[in-house]
Amino acid sequence: MQYEPLAIAGAFKVTSPPIGDERGWFARAFCQKELLEHGVDFQVRQINRSYNQRAGTLRGFHFQFPPYAEHKFLRCVGGELVDVLVDLRPESPTFLQTETVELRAEDHQAVLIPERCCHALQTLTDATEILYQVSEFYTPEAEFGLRWNDPELAISWPLEVSEISPKDASWPLLSESLASIRERMTLSEGLKI
Template structure:
């Protein structure tokens, strides 16, 4: 196995990355990101920003966030501690999977990351206390270009594994989708 393997998920453009994890009596090592390898897979990804989050309480939900062009971004998400239910929602205008979602369980040490292309909203639910994520972004965060979806929107019908806890006021304030939402035109 090479250092990274990329597998496409049911939503076109969404991938799970499997990292080769080297373990011995000292601990473990894994390459989490390699720009050259992603280019070889046809998924160029240049890192502009790296973020880290710590979610203290199991059941907490964060998201669903995205950025509109010209600041639409790809994201590479890895779980560094604990476990999360990581959700991607296709908000690409004209996509055959528009408003469809896919979730992956990411767990510290599992050697997996989720790679989201531009035009996807992202959110997650902590499946453990003290869940820590590392996010690599292809664009800078630009507050004037951010968008969000309601995590409880019946039109999305996301199957969250736990009851919600600790939803921020900002995330709770995202409106339910109506016919005026046309998505992100890339």
């Protein structure tokens, strides 16, 4: 597997080059040992799938507050999508910086989203499927999100939004939630990135 560091510390675009022969191909999709070698202690707690019927479907921005913050290892296994990461770690030099990654199933790529960062994705094709490993159990009381069209983030989504859940459409704006996010995302001394 090949790890390309992104501008947000601890985030990577990961490529799994397939090895082919007359039978087809094989590619490693996830390796805990390799992630450790890149400074990421990733214990898989859940593996989730998402199928999206229409291009333009938007999911997110999602995250969980500590102590339930989660790494995500997200792979597009059908179709195409863009994933947008936002760094929510107050001590990070890239705090509130965004990073956009395009993933296509045929490219055999994934994105590693670090703990205390959030993400949203938009499908670029109909019938887009996502498979992702998560390092923490879903904990509803720790869940929070950012508004997909927050003017402070100024995300330029590639397509008009065709589908979005009522919950994702109604997350508060950063102007309303940033102080609380900053407080709840701050770790005690010695646990910084």
